[in-house]
Amino acid sequence: MKKLILTLVLIGFYSITFAQKLSKIEEKLIAEVEKNYEQTVALLEEVTNINSGSLNLEGVEAVSKVFEREFQKIGFETEWYKLPPEAKRAGHFIATRNGSKGKKIFIIGHLDTVFEKDMPFTPFTF
Numbered sequence: 001m002k003k004l005i006l007t008l009v010l011i012g013f014y015s016i017t018f019a020q021k022l023s024k025i026e027e028k029l030i031a032e033v034e035k036n037y038e039q040t041v042a043l044l045e046e047v048t049n050i051n052s053g054s055l056n057l058e059g060v061e062a063v064s065k066v067f068e069r070e071f072q073k074i075g076f077e078t079e080w081y082k083l084p085p086e087a088k089r090a091g092h093f094i095a096t097r098n099g100s101k102g103k104k105i106f107i108i109g110h111l112d113t114v115f116e117k118d119m120p121f122t123p124f125t126f
Contacts, residue, residue: 053116060090
């Protein structure tokens with residue numbers, strides 16, 4: 001038991017003494033994440049509760065409308081690239097923002113879920 005206590009004390013001392021400190025930028029990022037946490041979870045819940053399986057074209061497009069709203073709030077121009085019917089896929093959401101500062105970035109993701117129209121749907125839980 002004494003060895004266990006001594007080990008825990010040494011681990012605690014080591015953690016306090018040698019733990020890496022966060023930079024000011026990292027602290028600022030963490031504060032921003034914490035400030036927007038509730039909003040972020042609400043957005044996640046909103047899009048998760050849209051039945052948007054790959055073959056559910058209306059559902060995928062509904063998810064794109066949510067992202068269109070959110071990206072436009074932060075200054076992006078958005079468009080929906082509709083695929084031809086024979087593709088049997090909804091399309092692509094595109095958001096762009098022109099500027100002259102910083103690096104160019106490209107972000108890609110999926111708008112669809114694994115739930116098809118005829119599958120039992122499980123709503124968001126937290």
